[in-house]
Amino acid sequence: MPLLLRFGKRLVWSIGTLLGVVVIVFAISNVIPADPAALVAGDSATAEQIAETRARLGLDLPLYQQLFNYLGRLLQGDMGTSIFTARPIAEDLLGRLPATIELALGSMLLAVLIGIPVGVISALKRGSLLDHAVRVLTVSGFAVANFWLAIMLQLLLVMWLDLLPLFGRIEGDAPAFITGLYTVDALLTGNWRALGDALWHLALPSITLALPVAATIVRFTRTGVLEALGRPFVPYAQAMGLPPVIIVWRYVLRAALTSVVTQIGLVTGTLLGGAVVVEAIFDWPGLGGYTVNSIMMSDYSAVMGAALWIAAMYVITNVIVDAVQAMVDPRAAAR
Amino acid sequence: MSLLEVQRLFVRYPTERGPAQALDGVSLSIGQGEVVGLVGESGCGKTTLAKAVLGILGSGEAEGVIRFRGQDLLGLGADAVRREIRGRAITFVPQDPFGSLHPLYRVGDQIADLMAWKAPDTAPPSRLQERLALFTRRRRPAHRDAAIAMLRDVQIPNPEQALAKLPSELSGGQRQRLTIAMALLPQPELILADEPTTALDVTIQAQVLRLLHNLVREKGVSLLFTTHDLGVASEICDRIVVMYAGQEAEVAPTRSFFAAPRHPYTAALLQSLPNEQGVLRDIPGSIPPLVNPPGGCRFHPRCPNASARCAAERPPPVEVAPGHWLRCWHPVAA
Amino acid sequence: MGGTSFWSRLARDRLATTGFAITVLFVVIAAIAPWIVPYPEAAHEIAPMNRLRPPSEAHWFGTDRLGADVFSRLLLGTRETLFVALFGVGAAAVIGVPLGLIAGWLDGWVSDGIMRLADIFLAIPQIILAIAIAQTLGPSLVNVVLALGFTIWPWFTRLVFAETRALRREPFIEACAALGASPWRTLALHVLPNLASPLVVRVTLSMGFAVLTAAALGFLGLGAPAPSPEWGRTIAEAREYLPDAWWYALAPGLAIFIVVMGFNMLGDGLRDVLDPKLRRSVAASRAQSAKVQEA
Numbered sequence: 001m002p003l004l005l006r007f008g009k010r011l012v013w014s015i016g017t018l019l020g021v022v023v024i025v026f027a028i029s030n031v032i033p034a035d036p037a038a039l040v041a042g043d044s045a046t047a048e049q050i051a052e053t054r055a056r057l058g059l060d061l062p063l064y065q066q067l068f069n070y071l072g073r074l075l076q077g078d079m080g081t082s083i084f085t086a087r088p089i090a091e092d093l094l095g096r097l098p099a100t101i102e103l104a105l106g107s108m109l110l111a112v113l114i115g116i117p118v119g120v121i122s123a124l125k126r127g128s129l130l131d132h133a134v135r136v137l138t139v140s141g142f143a144v145a146n147f148w149l150a151i152m153l154q155l156l157l158v159m160w161l162d163l164l165p166l167f168g169r170i171e172g173d174a175p176a177f178i179t180g181l182y183t184v185d186a187l188l189t190g191n192w193r194a195l196g197d198a199l200w201h202l203a204l205p206s207i208t209l210a211l212p213v214a215a216t217i218v219r220f221t222r223t224g225v226l227e228a229l230g231r232p233f234v235p236y237a238q239a240m241g242l243p244p245v246i247i248v249w250r251y252v253l254r255a256a257l258t259s260v261v262t263q264i265g266l267v268t269g270t271l272l273g274g275a276v277v278v279e280a281i282f283d284w285p286g287l288g289g290y291t292v293n294s295i296m297m298s299d300y301s302a303v304m305g306a307a308l309w310i311a312a313m314y315v316i317t318n319v320i321v322d323a324v325q326a327m328v329d330p331r332a333a334a335r
Numbered sequence: 336m337s338l339l340e341v342q343r344l345f346v347r348y349p350t351e352r353g354p355a356q357a358l359d360g361v362s363l364s365i366g367q368g369e370v371v372g373l374v375g376e377s378g379c380g381k382t383t384l385a386k387a388v389l390g391i392l393g394s395g396e397a398e399g400v401i402r403f404r405g406q407d408l409l410g411l412g413a414d415a416v417r418r419e420i421r422g423r424a425i426t427f428v429p430q431d432p433f434g435s436l437h438p439l440y441r442v443g444d445q446i447a448d449l450m451a452w453k454a455p456d457t458a459p460p461s462r463l464q465e466r467l468a469l470f471t472r473r474r475r476p477a478h479r480d481a482a483i484a485m486l487r488d489v490q491i492p493n494p495e496q497a498l499a500k501l502p503s504e505l506s507g508g509q510r511q512r513l514t515i516a517m518a519l520l521p522q523p524e525l526i527l528a529d530e531p532t533t534a535l536d537v538t539i540q541a542q543v544l545r546l547l548h549n550l551v552r553e554k555g556v557s558l559l560f561t562t563h564d565l566g567v568a569s570e571i572c573d574r575i576v577v578m579y580a581g582q583e584a585e586v587a588p589t590r591s592f593f594a595a596p597r598h599p600y601t602a603a604l605l606q607s608l609p610n611e612q613g614v615l616r617d618i619p620g621s622i623p624p625l626v627n628p629p630g631g632c633r634f635h636p637r638c639p640n641a642s643a644r645c646a647a648e649r650p651p652p653v654e655v656a657p658g659h660w661l662r663c664w665h666p667v668a669a
Numbered sequence: 670m671g672g673t674s675f676w677s678r679l680a681r682d683r684l685a686t687t688g689f690a691i692t693v694l695f696v697v698i699a700a701i702a703p704w705i706v707p708y709p710e711a712a713h714e715i716a717p718m719n720r721l722r723p724p725s726e727a728h729w730f731g732t733d734r735l736g737a738d739v740f741s742r743l744l745l746g747t748r749e750t751l752f753v754a755l756f757g758v759g760a761a762a763v764i765g766v767p768l769g770l771i772a773g774w775l776d777g778w779v780s781d782g783i784m785r786l787a788d789i790f791l792a793i794p795q796i797i798l799a800i801a802i803a804q805t806l807g808p809s810l811v812n813v814v815l816a817l818g819f820t821i822w823p824w825f826t827r828l829v830f831a832e833t834r835a836l837r838r839e840p841f842i843e844a845c846a847a848l849g850a851s852p853w854r855t856l857a858l859h860v861l862p863n864l865a866s867p868l869v870v871r872v873t874l875s876m877g878f879a880v881l882t883a884a885a886l887g888f889l890g891l892g893a894p895a896p897s898p899e900w901g902r903t904i905a906e907a908r909e910y911l912p913d914a915w916w917y918a919l920a921p922g923l924a925i926f927i928v929v930m931g932f933n934m935l936g937d938g939l940r941d942v943l944d945p946k947l948r949r950s951v952a953a954s955r956a957q958s959a960k961v962q963e964a
Binding site: 236237238328329 | 386466
């Protein structure tokens, strides 16, 4: 079972990576600041108070011991307590996870649904006006600051045209909790009002996040299709009289998709990073919004916790993408 | 009546330096069950001729007559040719079995794709059917059985297992056998084979060639066999057509072709074959450019027999013996 | 790479020329901004009477919440943007290039360890990493530079690693070792100069990324503190005055867009122009990593 072996290897690799991420996050939060104890104890703390805080936080211990303590607490699901919500950070993050997953999935779906057909058509009509327009738009997609795009879309579509809601995930009651993704839950429970409302709220933040991702997908689909069109299985399929629809949208696209799938895994990082700022702007109750709130409150542990979770999401996504890759390219499974 | 009749076919490709005349009034016919070898150096138009018959010239413009079973293919329209003729009555064996199969689809799926459109017992699909089928892949047990039987015919070991494999898991010879099987599966009347063994090892070449030849004879299918290798052509062909610069130079039954070649170009080709001493003689000069080719006989700049007439006038085809046609003002003595 | 042929090829590439023009324009603006802006005092002066005026002849992009000229602050902000991007990418190169050279030259655990560390850094979405670092260090321009450096370095390491690995097997490099040159000397005098082209492309493309990341940090309040005219921070301020003072948020975003477009176009163009040389010297993995970075 080479597929399983590959998956297992990848999993071990990912756990190693996550461990590394924990160490880096630990290093950032515990080593770089001149005196975390002073920061935690507050501006007006006396020297004794700071020393006491240091002992309480275990900051007087050697660094490696601090790291082990930190890892031990993490394994128990303890990421500290948020100054902002006064609740355990892990609980806060868990409650906000579905919103981020929904937003990320929604944006990714949107980007794929737009990006792949546009990329294919752009490649088929290479050199046409449409192709040039698509290429200009793609290049622009990489150059726009997502937080500014979010604000401009709010200005245009909400404040001026009043087409979409400005903030939030839903109006009125959320659908019954199954997965925590409102759209999915609404669909599962047949709650059409909630589904419509959730989609209505999802639209603007997903469009904002989808743009650079769609640009990447268009770019790689276009290149991949152009490459695949030049390969000899195309004239052979033509010579055997297969329908052009099948040749382009099955044979050529399938060959082009291998590199696109890899890219989808990689742009997930851009997507999750973008979600931090975009969630804050649309008041989307996910991990990103939480991160920004915590930054505003100078809540170190919360920022680190959220960073860790988002990194974990990224690593897990790439494990999934790798599995998908193996399905799209059966040769990869054999390697 | 011949199965395929090509008359005064011109094909022109637009290029940056002007139109390239890839086919220059070539004529050719293939009878029922006949094996015809199309011989010439690369660039002489053999592949273009095959493409023109299949109707996949791309940017090339064809002018002339291609009659198949009495039906004019050029007049039929590209889409109708694709749906009704190509892959059904006329199939194709590619030159490169390595790249011609899709690397990511299993052998069985690629055969299923072919059979979905080209199975011999079905009517040609409509355009709507083609579009709707994008999202499904029809797999019929009957097609699978036919495929397994055909893989056995082309001597692929363990046909059931081969169907579940990727092309990359098969050897080069097996892949070429597979493309032969795929060419035979629609039960065509004519197979075009474009140098089908050049990508293989010499030892396997002979095997695959004999296999193709036997199957074609057994099933009574006509074969147009493109090659630049006269040795190969001599082994399996009934008739040989030598092409030069987009025209047929000499057409003859295999035996008289090798016994008494008449065209100076053919004579030079035969001399360029490795002889007993293993010496390969070059034909002086190189093939003429397709853009602005030389006037008169296309071969005259390289021809030892060339005269002033050759540079001025194009020789018409003349029958010098029964079934032996020639385009030359100064043929080699018989 | 003959000077004339390089420049003439670059000039023939329309995309690269535009990118080059934009980049030069902004560098010039950054250099002379304090002397050319219509309202030099805009960086610090407060004019409450003049608040949130729409665009006019006197104020091309209107005025902000304190009554300062948005256009003037935009031009002044160019300095901070380019400073942060240049030094941020510079810091990344200073960290990443030596690590890549070492990892590419050596085999064994040092090399593996360095590349593994780069992988781990790349496993954290870059803006998150930058936020975490900038947050810890506190809001200041220098800290944004450090945050960018620690975020971008793995790209340089990967690039240099792949190139060095490919070069290591070249006869002229092997000859250096055979002649007894020290590894450091070989790396500095023979390997590094051969990496100039890919590094120039990577630096240019990273500049766009750095500008975007720095702006996002500024937007989140992790950049230079008020009253800095930094663009990201300006957009955050302007947000509170929407939809009425739309010009206030529009202008800095457009400026970011144009600068990043400039760097990206120049980088893409440079890559095309330098490509033949790149292709000769390069392992296949380089093309892959370049593609990845664009994403």
